[in-house]
Amino acid sequence: MIEAALGKKKPLIDREIIxxxxxxxFLPFVLPYKSLTPEILIYALGAVAFNILLGYTGMLSxxxxxxxxxxxxxxxxxLIHLQIHPLLALLCGCLIGAATAFIIGFFSIRQxxxxxVMLTLAFNQLVYFIVxxxxxxxxxxxxxxxVPRPDFSIFPGIEIPIQTNLQFxxxxxxxxxxAVIVIxxxxxxxxxxxxxxxxxxxxxxxxxxxxxxxxxxxxxxVSGFFxxxxxxxxxxxxxxxxxxxxxxxxxxxxIIMSLLGGLGSLYGxxxxxxxxxxxxxxxxxxxxxxxxxxxxxxxxxxxxxxGGVWGLVTAVIEKRKAASMQALRSx
Amino acid sequence: MILKTKDLTKHxxxxxxxxxxxxxxxxxxxxxxxxxxxxxxxTFFNMLTGELPVSAGSVFFKEKNITGLKPHQIARTGIGRSxxxxxxxxxxxxxxxxxxxxxxxxxxxxxxFRHFLFFNPPLEKAMQILEELEMxxxxxxxxxxxxxxxxxxxxxxxxxxxxxxxLLLDEPTxxxxxxxxxxxxxxxxxxxxxLTMIVIExxxxxxxxxxxxxxxxxxxxxxxxxxxxxxxxNPEVRKAYLGGQA
Numbered sequence: 178m179i180e181a182a183l184g185k186k187k188p189l190i191d192r193e194i195i196x197x198x199x200x201x202x203f204l205p206f207v208l209p210y211k212s213l214t215p216e217i218l219i220y221a222l223g224a225v226a227f228n229i230l231l232g233y234t235g236m237l238s239x240x241x242x243x244x245x246x247x248x249x250x251x252x253x254x255x256l257i258h259l260q261i262h263p264l265l266a267l268l269c270g271c272l273i274g275a276a277t278a279f280i281i282g283f284f285s286i287r288q289x290x291x292x293x294v295m296l297t298l299a300f301n302q303l304v305y306f307i308v309x310x311x312x313x314x315x316x317x318x319x320x321x322x323x324v325p326r327p328d329f330s331i332f333p334g335i336e337i338p339i340q341t342n343l344q345f346x347x348x349x350x351x352x353x354x355x356a357v358i359v360i361x362x363x364x365x366x367x368x369x370x371x372x373x374x375x376x377x378x379x380x381x382x383x384x385x386x387x388x389x390x391x392x393x394x395x396x397x398x399v400s401g402f403f404x405x406x407x408x409x410x411x412x413x414x415x416x417x418x419x420x421x422x423x424x425x426x427x428x429x430x431x432i433i434m435s436l437l438g439g440l441g442s443l444y445g446x447x448x449x450x451x452x453x454x455x456x457x458x459x460x461x462x463x464x465x466x467x468x469x470x471x472x473x474x475x476x477x478x479x480x481x482x483x484g485g486v487w488g489l490v491t492a493v494i495e496k497r498k499a500a501s502m503q504a505l506r507s508x
Numbered sequence: 509m510i511l512k513t514k515d516l517t518k519h520x521x522x523x524x525x526x527x528x529x530x531x532x533x534x535x536x537x538x539x540x541x542x543x544x545x546x547x548x549x550x551t552f553f554n555m556l557t558g559e560l561p562v563s564a565g566s567v568f569f570k571e572k573n574i575t576g577l578k579p580h581q582i583a584r585t586g587i588g589r590s591x592x593x594x595x596x597x598x599x600x601x602x603x604x605x606x607x608x609x610x611x612x613x614x615x616x617x618x619x620x621f622r623h624f625l626f627f628n629p630p631l632e633k634a635m636q637i638l639e640e641l642e643m644x645x646x647x648x649x650x651x652x653x654x655x656x657x658x659x660x661x662x663x664x665x666x667x668x669x670x671x672x673x674x675l676l677l678d679e680p681t682x683x684x685x686x687x688x689x690x691x692x693x694x695x696x697x698x699x700x701x702x703l704t705m706i707v708i709e710x711x712x713x714x715x716x717x718x719x720x721x722x723x724x725x726x727x728x729x730x731x732x733x734x735x736x737x738x739x740x741x742n743p744e745v746r747k748a749y750l751g752g753q754a
Contacts, residue, residue, distance in 0.1 A: 179635070181647070182601040182602065186625045362621055363621070366619055366621055366622055368619055368620045369620075370604070370624045371618075374600070378597055378598075380579075381595045381596070381597065383579040384557065384579050384595075385609040385612050385666060385669070385670065386580050386584050386612030387612050387617070391618070395618075399620070
């Protein structure tokens with residue numbers, strides 16, 4: 178009965194994770210541009226982190242660009258000025274992402290609905306203008322240039338090179354998979370289940386004894402931590418931080434990827450990021466006004482595929498399962 | 509005295525929905541609150557549980573002033589409630605609804621890294637509640653797939669998960685078929701042996717058969733309070749209900 182009602186206990190690594198890793202491993206070999214693959218994973222991580230807020234807690238945040246940018250600039254700055262270990266620099270990016278999320282979340286979760294959305298949007302603009310004005314530190318309009326991407330060692334003697342596209346892709350992939358494993362566990366933890374309850378019915382969640390403000394804030398901080406990680410990887414990937422990283426458009430990118438891929442699951446936003454990044458690369462070569470095509474596709478998807486691409490895939494699989502069960506029974 | 513309110517009042521703009529209500533509930537009572545539509549019964553409940561801020565007056569639970577506490581804080585002091593309209597986690601299974609209600613009162617609900625199924629006590633307790641209410645067979649259904657009567661029962665199950673000393677039930681039989689209502693009455697009688705209850709109800713046969721005390725609200729004020737037999741004979745109550753033709 179428990180299994181039927183609540184599912185199985187999932188170990189940290191299972192078939193799902195291995196299948197995901199194998200599929201991702203093939204990406205650089207099937208895609209026309211090798212440099213695209215790390216970027217896909219970086220955006221996928223940002224979309225997955227965003228989905229913790231929208232898909233699991235029910236909060237539509239337009240402030241993800243600020244978190245992504247904060248992670249990117251922090252990682253870039255510590256690499257330039259302190260020349261520290263890249264993994265440590267990424268950790269700095271995670272922490273500043275979490276801290277920024279704490280501040281944005283602290284004020285925004287006091288409101289719900291449209292006011293919440295507008296607050297997160299305003300915070301994103303605020304961070305953008307801070308970055309834009311503070312030229313001495315951030316490079317302002319020109320972006321933060323010359324971020325080093327040094328090779329590093331984890332154990333003495335084992336050097337990890339991350340210079341070529343393929344090497345860097347593998348580096349990003351390992352971090353991505355680790356992040357997905359941790360996020361999946363967080364979503365399946367007792368904490369994560371309360372987030373789902375809050376999304377379903379916040380009033381009831383409070384009536385049965387949960388302090389929903391604490392949960393919402395924690396959800397923000399977790400999302401900020403991983404969005405900051407994505408930002409840090411972006412700084413390493415670009416070897417600079419363009420000011421577009423902290424723009425509102427970055428926020429909307431994550432939102433569109435999640436919606437297109439499907440909010441209901443952990444893997445939907447990954448699918449969304451892969452599809453959008455590849456499509457935009459291909460379509461933009463054919464037609465300069467490719468955003469128009471994207472816009473129309475997006476509208477069609479929202480209207481006719483509310484579960485997103487991932488929802489469609491799982492629906493097809495379930496239908497097949499049901500059909501084969503039927504066939505078995507009629508035999 | 510498990511619950512006491514003093515001059516409890518709620519204004520909505522110029523409208524006084526609840527006016528200076530003094531209510532005293534003894535431990536072990538099943539106290540019914542009745543009154544015509546718009547009498548302020550649910551508003552009164554919402555002030556007890558912190559869903560609505562109090563305009564004036566105070567609420568004491570076990571001699572402690574709980575006026576102005578947040579809903580989750582009041583839930584943790586030992587007051588459980590069900591809602592008039594079903595407020596369930598409709599996309600989650602029945603067992604998950606009750607487990608969530610249960611886990612709020614156990615350790616570890618803020619744990620980020622432990623899979624939720626590894627917390628056994630809340631899970632076992634949730635199963636036990638479902639067994640008591642004869643809901644094991646529908647445990648794996650989503651709350652949204654249940655019949656109305658089953659959803660009302662799930663409401664009660666979730667309120668019970670808190671192991672409340674005081675249970676507030678807002679129209680537990682509303683919209684139920686007669687068969688379902690009979691089952692619910694039986695359940696409430698059974699629960700009445702274990703805990704104190706305040707029940708808002710329109711179904712007079714239910715009120716008369718289970719309650720030990722009745723308070724009648726009319727236009728936000730208490731017009732009568734006493735044993736069921738006294739209330740049935742009270743001319744003012746008849747007037748309020750029958751529109752002055754008593």
